[in-house]
Amino acid sequence: MPSDAPSVEDPACQRRDALYMTLAQVPTGQVVTYGQLADLAGLGRAARWVGRTLGQLPKVSTLPWHRVVAAGGRLSLAAGTASGDEQRARLRTEGITIRNNRVDINRHGWRPMDHSG
Template identity: 75%
Template sequence: MSDPQDSPPGFPATTAAGRREALYLALAQVPAGKVVSYGQLADLAGLGRAARWVGSTLAQLPDGTRLPWHRVVGTGGRLSLPAGTPAGDEQRARLRAEGLLVEGNRVDIRRHGWRPMEPSG
């Protein structure tokens, strides 16, 4: 069996473990005070149109993870985790602690959306 981390940089991971590793590496780069959408995170990880897969994978992170899962939101800044649930309340608290205004189950993606610099050719 090949090592799942053998996927070359810049290419989509081809194994489940390689895809998760690419996702986690991209997620770890999202800075405090910024958010990305599920689809944007999939794209940043080189996974194409895998927004739903990103959501289901993040839902399986172990308790106590240091990955900033709370910085991932739905399209247009919509918070996918329901208010009043432990995970939803934790996401909102973490985002507020980073200075984001959570209003009407959304964050202002125009103001707080992360746009990493494009590599120069």
Template identity: 70%
Template sequence: MCAAPRLTTDEAEARRMALYSVLGQIPSGRVVSYGQLAELAGFRQAARWVGRTLGQLPADTRLPWHRVLGANGRLSLALGTPGGDEQRARLRAEGVGVHNNRVDMTRHGWRPMEYSG
């Protein structure tokens, strides 16, 4: 298997900015999976990269990182951790129900084409 080509600093920054642009568009009360966010940003098969990139956001970011979940609506951040507790609190404050460590993606999933008119 071939390794992916290394990105230049400018390419890596452009890739992050594309991801952040889509992330910033997720409306309150809606969620996406890591894989869906990657695809919406133009990076198929990059769910793990999305997770690593969001994990590097500064603590004071205004980007709605809490609206990004694992496959099938599973919350990736553990209950009882500062990040996990903050994610659950933010989602609940937006009216997103969390049950058994999952969010109902049918009810709360963001489908951009439905919102674009």
């Protein structure tokens, strides 16, 4: 392997992989906040990093990026933009109600510990 190629132990790749593996587990019809996703992935208080990283996903990604919302259930992608409209459409398709640019976290928030054995 060339010396300039990232190694399997590259911390940036590990962080990104942890984020992606955690995001992939968010079930249909539920949402998670950027901060909660960072915490669940073992990334600490990295909500902004999560947002930036998800913003760089390729269009062909199958990860459920649309299930990630800002604190309090607020939709951070602006209505009227391609990504904002796509997020709203995907969430509605999954049965998630959006009111005043927010998702009801109490109703739709993912609580992975509730589903553990």
